[in-house]
Amino acid sequence: MFDLPVDSKESRRSYxxxxxRLLNQGFTMLQYSVYARYCAxxxxxxxxxxRIKARLPPDGQVRVMSVTDRQFGKMExxxxxxxxxxxxxxxxxxxx
Numbered sequence: 279m280f281d282l283p284v285d286s287k288e289s290r291r292s293y294x295x296x297x298x299r300l301l302n303q304g305f306t307m308l309q310y311s312v313y314a315r316y317c318a319x320x321x322x323x324x325x326x327x328x329r330i331k332a333r334l335p336p337d338g339q340v341r342v343m344s345v346t347d348r349q350f351g352k353m354e355x356x357x358x359x360x361x362x363x364x365x366x367x368x369x370x371x372x373x374x
Contacts, residue, residue: 279312282338292335299333320344 282296283289297313303326305313317323323344334340353364 279343280338280340281311282335282340289337292337296333296335296340300330303329317344 280296282293284293300313300315303315305315308314315326317326327342330340330342350364355362355364
């Protein structure tokens, strides 16, 4: 989750670069400024946490949290007054 300033050309550039880096690492947008990525283990999550720390924008706030499969599966998503199913965890990576 992040809250980055976009009040200048430089800060918008930092925001865009940070967002693109997340997407390039396999993160998906759950909501504006809330991105998620499935990690099969705590070691994998730690790797991505370190990658994010290494590329933090100069201003703003970034928060990283881990959620288990079970916790993610219990999430409820509402659009208006209607409940919709939450996203399923992605399949594990396949190597060829």
